[in-house]
Amino acid sequence: MKDCNCIFCKIANGEIPSATLYEDEEFRVILDLGPATKGHALILPKEHYANLYEIPEETAGKSIILAKKMVTRMKKALNCDGFNVLQNNEEPAGQTVFHYHMHLIPRYEGDNAFP
Ligand code: 5GP
Ligand code: ZN
Numbered sequence: 001m002k003d004c005n006c007i008f009c010k011i012a013n014g015e016i017p018s019a020t021l022y023e024d025e026e027f028r029v030i031l032d033l034g035p036a037t038k039g040h041a042l043i044l045p046k047e048h049y050a051n052l053y054e055i056p057e058e059t060a061g062k063s064i065i066l067a068k069k070m071v072t073r074m075k076k077a078l079n080c081d082g083f084n085v086l087q088n089n090e091e092p093a094g095q096t097v098f099h100y101h102m103h104l105i106p107r108y109e110g111d112n113a114f115p
Contacts, residue, residue: 008099012044021074026059027066029104036105036113039078043067043102050098051089067102080106084114 010016012028019031021041032040043063049055055063071083084105088095107113 006048006097006099008044008097008101009046009048012046012099022066022070026062029066029070032103036103037080037108037111039074039080039106041070041074041104043070043104045100049100051095051100052087053089055100063100063102067104070104074104074106078106081109082107 007016011018011030014028018028020028021031022029026046028044028046030042030044032042043066045055045059045063047059049059052060067085071085074080075083084107085102086105087100087102105113
């Protein structure tokens, strides 16, 4: 763990318990603490990379493949009407936790989750 002050390092590696939807050797998928909608989840690599600039291509590739698997599974489980998959880099773009993560945001007809 490169940055031991990073909350997502601690969550991804199981040091801090979380509502985990999926885990393998490289990733953990958790429920967001402040969900935009019901089922809002985050894909976290267990290794620390601050953002998309830093993450190795192979890990970035695996994270999008995992996003595809998760939204397919979550769509069935939640019966949602759509999905936003998004990923913020740097503060002006809305990043608040500086450990790479992808948001999986289920959308529901008329949910008004975003302006
Ligand atoms: P960002 O704004 O960096 O793209 O997204 C950070 C996300 O992490 C936010 O949606 C926020 O609600 C979520 N978050 C921040 N701290 C925690 C935490 O300790 N646990 C969980 N599960 N989510 C968190
Ligand atoms: Zn980290």
